[in-house]
Amino acid sequence: MINTTVRLLLRPPTLADLEVFHAIHADPATNQFNPAGPMTDRQHAEHALRAWLGHWQHYGYGQWAICTHHDPEQVIGFGGIAPRLYGEVERLNLGYRFAQHAWGKGYASELAAASLAFAFEDLRKPEVFAIVRPAHLASIRVLEKVGMQRLDTLDDVPGQAPSWVYRAERTSPKV
Template sequence: MPSSHSRLTYRQPRHADVQRLFAIFGDAQTNLFNPAGPLPNLDAAQRLLDHWLEQWASQGYGWWAITRKESPEHIIGFGGIAPLNYLTQRRINLGYRLAVEAWGQGYATELGRDALALAFDTLSLPEVFGLVRPDHAASIRVLEKLGMQRFGLLEDVPGQAPSLVLRVCHPTTAQA
């Protein structure tokens, strides 16, 4: 979990978060680099939230609801680590989606550090991946700042340039 100097707090998402999830995931600006585009309606947000809750129930971890310490009732985004299918390969993926109001303040990097601490220090996972559109310079910078290195490409969006796959290995297994 986050270090004491963290500006953010994290908790498991709840059913009551569906409106805020839709506000963030349904926003065209937060989906500029998402080939699927914004979530179209509240039902789609409910399906995504249900998927996250199933992951929490089966895995014991998943995407967090993220708030600032000084306003713990106001969600500024969602993110963390969770299993994700990279086409046919299941990976532990680091991802996030932050409200526009939270952009440019280093929150994505802070969230990423805390999520990797969970992955490596608590769960002892061997590696964590990041999947990012090749033109999404800000997210690429965040993942590289977290120590992720380019691992390959994934042809996951038909008719478009492949996504970049980045990876960071558990610090103690990195030499293996």
């Protein structure tokens, strides 16, 4: 399933994306706010990507490979919605990670808006959540720009301040 926005092409990832998947997830800068740090092991990256592919195969949606219409062969990031554990509770989570050269261009906001629209309109999900580290101001701005509201905290990183939990709810159409 391919989805598009004004500037982005969102498609299911493939094993052919492994090199760029690993490069983006292994980059220390793209993982500055990731408590797990960079994904330095290529086998770990392959395992994670194969898990995403399995999710796509089973559910028909998941994290997209993100390209621009201008250069549809170059993956600039990965993101979208997929289930994630929030402590003991599984929630539909919005997440994304972009290559450094794609930062500051509004792609994350465009992806986030498309992901919420897909979750609410196509999947008919009642809500979508996101986790963000309190110091990650750029991601906080993205979440708030697309209408997500801070709901709670999640003590998910031992020895550090809790992460912030954001939520967006599907609104019922007005009759």
